[in-house]
Amino acid sequence: MDFGFTEENVNNNIPEVILCKFGEVVLKGANRQNFESALVKELRRRASPFGTFKIYFKQSTVYVEPQDASCDMDGMYEVAKKVFGIVAVNRAAVCEKSMEAILETAEKYLPEKLRGKHTFKVEGKRSDKKFPYKSPEISARVGGVILSAVRGIRVDVKNPDVVVGVEVRDDFAYIRAGQEAGAGGLPLRSSGKGLLLLSGGIDSPVAGLMMAKRGMEIEALHFESFPYTSERAREKVLTLAQEMTEYCARLHVHVISLTHIQEVLRDNCTEDYFTLLLRVFMMRLAERCAREYRCGALITGESLGQVASQTLAALAVTDGQVNIPVFRPCIGLDKEEIVKKARAYGTFETAILPYEDCCTVFTPRHPKTQPRLEDVMAELKKVDFDSLIEEAYSSMYTVTKLVYEGYR
Ligand code: ATP
Ligand code: MG
Numbered sequence: 246m247d248f249g250f251t252e253e254n255v256n257n258n259i260p261e262v263i264l265c266k267f268g269e270v271v272l273k274g275a276n277r278q279n280f281e282s283a284l285v286k287e288l289r290r291r292a293s294p295f296g297t298f299k300i301y302f303k304q305s306t307v308y309v310e311p312q313d314a315s316c317d318m319d320g321m322y323e324v325a326k327k328v329f330g331i332v333a334v335n336r337a338a339v340c341e342k343s344m345e346a347i348l349e350t351a352e353k354y355l356p357e358k359l360r361g362k363h364t365f366k367v368e369g370k371r372s373d374k375k376f377p378y379k380s381p382e383i384s385a386r387v388g389g390v391i392l393s394a395v396r397g398i399r400v401d402v403k404n405p406d407v408v409v410g411v412e413v414r415d416d417f418a419y420i421r422a423g424q425e426a427g428a429g430g431l432p433l434r435s436s437g438k439g440l441l442l443l444s445g446g447i448d449s450p451v452a453g454l455m456m457a458k459r460g461m462e463i464e465a466l467h468f469e470s471f472p473y474t475s476e477r478a479r480e481k482v483l484t485l486a487q488e489m490t491e492y493c494a495r496l497h498v499h500v501i502s503l504t505h506i507q508e509v510l511r512d513n514c515t516e517d518y519f520t521l522l523l524r525v526f527m528m529r530l531a532e533r534c535a536r537e538y539r540c541g542a543l544i545t546g547e548s549l550g551q552v553a554s555q556t557l558a559a560l561a562v563t564d565g566q567v568n569i570p571v572f573r574p575c576i577g578l579d580k581e582e583i584v585k586k587a588r589a590y591g592t593f594e595t596a597i598l599p600y601e602d603c604c605t606v607f608t609p610r611h612p613k614t615q616p617r618l619e620d621v622m623a624e625l626k627k628v629d630f631d632s633l634i635e636e637a638y639s640s641m642y643t644v645t646k647l648v649y650e651g652y653r
Contacts, residue, residue: 268332294651330432335424358422364401436460448546553612
């Protein structure tokens with residue numbers, strides 16, 4: 246039998262593949278084909294460090310088949326869980342489409358996978374309706390094999406420790422013990438590009454990845470205030486950006502210096518407005534960067550009421566400064582919820598390293614929480630806004646594109 250790959254590659258000589266199930270993508274009518282090929286491409290781009298795999302789409306599933314014995318299935322499986330657009334991932338044994346082969350494979354493949362589990366149920370599924378056994382019969386027969394091969398295990402159809410899936414598809418049958426959630430969302434680059442205002446904090450990397458999950462390609466802009474912010478603070482941001490690439494695959498980081506703007510604000514404006522005024526500059530510079538790099542939206546890590554510059558009144562002021570959609574996916578999340586996401590995305594530990602951010606330089610003792618637009622505008626009139634923007638924007642430099650390890 247030809248599975249398209251050699252048999253020695255797997256435990257017990259049973260060919261094994263990784264199956265990645267589509268999520269929401271299934272619903273997208275006309276766009277569906279684009280999404281499918283985006284997902285296949287994304288998996289292919291990430292596969293090279295783990296060996297040679299055949300990756301293709303069929304029956305709402307991406308099949309990832311190892312081509313030789315040296316393939317790192319564990320590594321490939323872990324990486325597949327980070328690909329947006331995939332709702333569930335599992336490893337499955339592959340066998341011929343006969344009841345005999347299914348039972349024999351189940352007997353060899355499943356006991357090791359079910360070790361230590363107390364209860365299970367089998368979900369048989371016959372996608373190929375020409376297969377002579379119906380789903381309940383497949384489930385019952387495979388269940389019988391498990392009961393005699395795994396000592397002490399019981400059936401529990403309501404709340405099993407493991408769901409064993411047996412699926413008879415067009416070409417082969419697939420047997421798996423359990424599956425894990427994938428990253429969900431939509432495939433990268435299926436929803437345009439957004440410019441993330443990336444600080445060194447907990448919130449902005451999460452915000453960027455939440456939008457990447459909705460299919461956005463991410464570009465990042467970081468503001469520094471050298472020498473008030475240090476070299477190490479910049480390194481920290483680049484580390485965060487590199488960590489983000491595990492999910493968003495690649496990322497340009499643009500850096501703009503706010504040093505002069507901050508000094509001018511400090512020398513000319515009312516202290517209570519410093520942070521807010523700085524944020525106005527940030528938004529305007531970000532808008533310009535977004536236009537230059539063809540980003541259709543700005544993304545920030547703001548969360549309503551979290552700090553003085555994130556009250557409704559303050560957000561209304563900064564929002565009004567730009568003519569581009571501003572996405573704030575963390576806006577309705579509590580800090581604990583954001584932290585939980587940061588941990589899941591793997592950015593938390595770096596984000597809590599204690600380096601200063603430009604927002605923490607010259608912080609007002611009593612920042613305005615209920616700013617009035619007229620007052621902010623009056624403060625801005627005290628400085629030469631346009632030339633400050635011009636000067637800061639011309640300081641922009643771009644860090645070489647950061648790419649996920651092995652990404653092609
Ligand atoms: P974070 O945890 O993301 O730093 P925060 O709660 O500290 O957020 P602020 O410092 O007020 O909040 O920043 C709000 C948002 O403004 C950030 O989430 C980020 O999108 C943007 N921002 C703040 N500082 C910078 C910076 N130095 N460079 C780029 N963007 C920034
Ligand atoms: Mg911050």
